[in-house]
Amino acid sequence: MDQYQQNFSDDAMEVIADMEKSLLLMETSPGDPALIQQVFRAMHTLKGNSSMFGFKVITEFTHHLESIYEHVRSGQKKITKEIIDITLDSLDHLTYLAKNEGELDVQHQKTHDTLTARVVKILKDILAEVNTESNTLAPASQTAACENNALKNYHITLAPDKEIFYNGTNPVYLLEELQTLGNCTVIPNIEGIPPLEDIEPTYCYTSWDIFLATNVGIDTIREVFVFVEGRCKLEINLIPHTQEDLPQQNESARYHEEIIKDILPQVSKTAIAEPAKKNVISSIRVPSERLDSLMSLVSELMTLQAKLGTITDQNPQSELLAVTENLEKISTRLRDNAFSMCLVPIKNMLTPFNRLVRDLANELNKEIDFVTEGTDTELDKNIMEGLSDPIMHLLRNSIDHGIEYPDERVKAGKKRHGKILFKAFCAGVNVYIEIQDDGKGIDAQRIREKAIQKGIIGKDEVLSEKEIFNLIFLPGFSTAEQVSEISGRGVGMDVVKRRIEDIRGQIKITSQLNIGTTITIKLPITVSIIDGLLVKINDVSFVIPLAAVDRCFEAPAVQQLNRFNNLIVLDGEQIPFISLSEEFDGKENLSGSQEIVLVYYDEKRVALIVDSIVGKFQAVLKPLGRYFQNMDNISGATILGDGKIALVLDTNKVAEQYLHQKRLAICQ
Amino acid sequence: MSKTVLLVDDSDMVIRVISFILKGAGYTILTGCDGDDALSHFDGKNIDLVITDLNMPNKDGLQLINEIRKMHYYRFLPVVLFVSDSSMNIQDYIKTSGATMLLDKDSIKEKLVSTVKKMIG
Numbered sequence: 007m008d009q010y011q012q013n014f015s016d017d018a019m020e021v022i023a024d025m026e027k028s029l030l031l032m033e034t035s036p037g038d039p040a041l042i043q044q045v046f047r048a049m050h051t052l053k054g055n056s057s058m059f060g061f062k063v064i065t066e067f068t069h070h071l072e073s074i075y076e077h078v079r080s081g082q083k084k085i086t087k088e089i090i091d092i093t094l095d096s097l098d099h100l101t102y103l104a105k106n107e108g109e110l111d112v113q114h115q116k117t118h119d120t121l122t123a124r125v126v127k128i129l130k131d132i133l134a135e136v137n138t139e140s141n142t143l144a145p146a147s148q149t150a151a152c153e154n155n156a157l158k159n160y161h162i163t164l165a166p167d168k169e170i171f172y173n174g175t176n177p178v179y180l181l182e183e184l185q186t187l188g189n190c191t192v193i194p195n196i197e198g199i200p201p202l203e204d205i206e207p208t209y210c211y212t213s214w215d216i217f218l219a220t221n222v223g224i225d226t227i228r229e230v231f232v233f234v235e236g237r238c239k240l241e242i243n244l245i246p247h248t249q250e251d252l253p254q255q256n257e258s259a260r261y262h263e264e265i266i267k268d269i270l271p272q273v274s275k276t277a278i279a280e281p282a283k284k285n286v287i288s289s290i291r292v293p294s295e296r297l298d299s300l301m302s303l304v305s306e307l308m309t310l311q312a313k314l315g316t317i318t319d320q321n322p323q324s325e326l327l328a329v330t331e332n333l334e335k336i337s338t339r340l341r342d343n344a345f346s347m348c349l350v351p352i353k354n355m356l357t358p359f360n361r362l363v364r365d366l367a368n369e370l371n372k373e374i375d376f377v378t379e380g381t382d383t384e385l386d387k388n389i390m391e392g393l394s395d396p397i398m399h400l401l402r403n404s405i406d407h408g409i410e411y412p413d414e415r416v417k418a419g420k421k422r423h424g425k426i427l428f429k430a431f432c433a434g435v436n437v438y439i440e441i442q443d444d445g446k447g448i449d450a451q452r453i454r455e456k457a458i459q460k461g462i463i464g465k466d467e468v469l470s471e472k473e474i475f476n477l478i479f480l481p482g483f484s485t486a487e488q489v490s491e492i493s494g495r496g497v498g499m500d501v502v503k504r505r506i507e508d509i510r511g512q513i514k515i516t517s518q519l520n521i522g523t524t525i526t527i528k529l530p531i532t533v534s535i536i537d538g539l540l541v542k543i544n545d546v547s548f549v550i551p552l553a554a555v556d557r558c559f560e561a562p563a564v565q566q567l568n569r570f571n572n573l574i575v576l577d578g579e580q581i582p583f584i585s586l587s588e589e590f591d592g593k594e595n596l597s598g599s600q601e602i603v604l605v606y607y608d609e610k611r612v613a614l615i616v617d618s619i620v621g622k623f624q625a626v627l628k629p630l631g632r633y634f635q636n637m638d639n640i641s642g643a644t645i646l647g648d649g650k651i652a653l654v655l656d657t658n659k660v661a662e663q664y665l666h667q668k669r670l671a672i673c674q
Numbered sequence: 675m676s677k678t679v680l681l682v683d684d685s686d687m688v689i690r691v692i693s694f695i696l697k698g699a700g701y702t703i704l705t706g707c708d709g710d711d712a713l714s715h716f717d718g719k720n721i722d723l724v725i726t727d728l729n730m731p732n733k734d735g736l737q738l739i740n741e742i743r744k745m746h747y748y749r750f751l752p753v754v755l756f757v758s759d760s761s762m763n764i765q766d767y768i769k770t771s772g773a774t775m776l777l778d779k780d781s782i783k784e785k786l787v788s789t790v791k792k793m794i795g
Binding site: 046 | 690782
């Protein structure tokens with residue numbers, strides 16, 4: 007059974023997490039019976055499971071909590087903030103207990119004792135309130151038989167109620183159990199059986215006289231019948247002296263018993279089967295490692311598929327072409343299906359955020375409503391895992407620095423309650439997450455001053471408001487005048503930004519003074535496979551993510567390009583262009599024609615000049631080794647059909663780096 | 675032929691643990707994660723015993739027992755009900771719930787197999 011202990015703590019964590027979610031919901035709608043029921047059930051499960059594994063500490067602790075909710079459930083007690091508070095605290099403690107298999111160190115022993123005391127106090131108050139006597143259910147006093155080792159004879163009469171079978175009870179098993187206690191003689195009494203035409207086969211008409219010679223007490227015998235008590239007439243009498251006539255009855259008794267044994271099973275099995283409705287399993291649980299391995303297999307399949315495509319191109323036989331085409335169709339669908347399996351609705355990650363806002367607002371004496379929108383939006387689970395910490399940090403910032411104290415808010419003519427809106431939505435191939443607060447906003451002027459003071463920007467540099475806000479994400483920039491305990495934990499916004507970029511996301515900040523701040527995170531739906539545009543630069547293959555591409559052009563003759571400030575006029579708009587061969591190789595490819603790939607860079611567009619465009623390509627993203635970690639403008643590598651490697655460009659980074667260098671050059 | 679036990683509990687782990695124990699004792703195990711799910715097994719299959727938890731989503735243990743007792747073919751099926759409130763009045767509870775036997779989750783380790791043996795051999 008020990009191998010299941012790990013399961014227990016996993017299971018317990020899950021139950022606790024569920025409970026936490028329900029509790030937080032309960033706070034907004036305290037009267038909801040479904041929520042109370044959920045919490046109660048979770049509590050119950052936790053208690054049952056822990057006691058099954060012998061974690062006494064957990065069992066006892068949960069028992070008290072469960073009792074409170076028992077009263078709440080039955081409507082004897084209204085749910086209060088106090089109860090929710092203590093339950094949440096208790097859940098934290100239970101998490102610790104479950105992780106450490108119920109062992110307590112000194113510090114946690116203290117927590118444990120205080121919590122238990124608090125819970126018991128609430129429980130007592132409730133009990134006093136509803137004035138119930140919970141302890142009247144002690145077992146009825148039974149005649150305690152003096153236990154000695156001498157054999158005693160008992161005479162037991164058992165007359166089950168007619169309907170005894172309806173509970174699934176089989177009296178023969180009771181008799182068998184009696185026989186294990188000692189030398190036993192069973193005499194069936196079949197006088198109650200009516201004439202054949204009146205027999206109702208589902209009724210029990212037989213009663214039994216049992217003579218039992220045993221050394222156990224009367225209580226032990228009673229225990230055998232504990233589950234039929236109340237549904238039969240039962241008499242247990244101690245026979246003062248040995249009866250002489252017992253052995254003679256033995257034979258006939260056995261005979262009758264045999265008959266009854268034969269009859270009974272038939273009674274319960276001769277009935278006709280009823281057609282039962284079939285239930286379809288609508289969802290199954292799969293461990294996430296299996297999904298991960300499915301995904302990596304699908305990726306391998308895509309690579310292989312590309313290889314097959316290349317071979318087919320080299321040997322264009324009609325049969326092979328047809329097979330390749332079909333395989334491509336199917337593997338694309340397989341890929342899409344496998345992807346959708348990894349998608350998880352965002353609401354699954356919300357509980358800790360709810361909790362954070364609640365706890366932190368309490369701690370800082372701020373009043374904050376946390377509103378969520380679009381929580382059904384789906385996101386790859388791997389992305390979601392990487393997203394949790396950064397969002398936590400952003401929320402902490404909003405609560406600590408964004409939302410003002412209630413009094414200040416009233417003075418500024420705002421509602422007392424601050425509001426943080428967590429909004430998720432899907433647009434194109436991206437998922438957006440917005441965190442909006444209606445707090446005091448960010449003062450662009452102050453950021454500018456600070457950046458100048460820290461030497462991040464020059465004194466006379468002209469920056470747009472957006473560029474100023476982006477300064478926040480630079481390393482070594484922290485806006486809070488004093489680093490407070492809550493949001494300044496040594497991790498700045500630069501770490502947030504890096505984390506988001508690790509999952510190929512982008513982060514953007516907009517803010518209006520005294521109205522609020524909005525942080526937008528843009529994320530790809532999946533991480534591992536992207537549609538890309540395969541291009542050649544100096545005979546090396548690169549992949550540009552298709553999501554970033556606007557259009558492709560034949561490049562005008564090199565002479566027509568404005569080489570002085572690298573601008574090209576397209577659709578009457580001046581667009582900066584970057585010659586990738588120059589950028590990567592340092593020399594320009596002057597031979598032959600060139601092509602232009604127009605890519606989005608934030609709201610602007612940037613033209614990338616490449617030697618030639620090969621075509622569309624499904625790129626399975628592989629991370630580069632750690633020696634290449636510092637190459638920001640490459641987000642990964644992919645394997646081409648011919649086995650060669652192509653690097654995947656991060657066009658945003660390419661443009662950013664280029665424009666940054668250009669700006670530096672101008673400044674100098 | 676080994677006897678078949680239908681095990682109903684909303685905790686995946688309980689199912690696994692008890693299945694493990696009972697399979698070790700030579701029983702065939704069917705499982706259900708709640709009352710509704712369990713009822714899907716009552717389609718004419720041979721079931722000798724039902725072991726069910728009390729508190730479950732969709733249909734709880736009591737509702738499940740009720741439905742079983744209504745099914746002609748299965749109405750005499752013995753049912754073990756898990757309870758964890760030992761202060762309960764067993765006599766009344768057995769009468770009202772329709773269960774054949776109550777079992778405390780605390781005592782699963784010691785009593786489970788012997789109880790099942792006692793009830794269906």
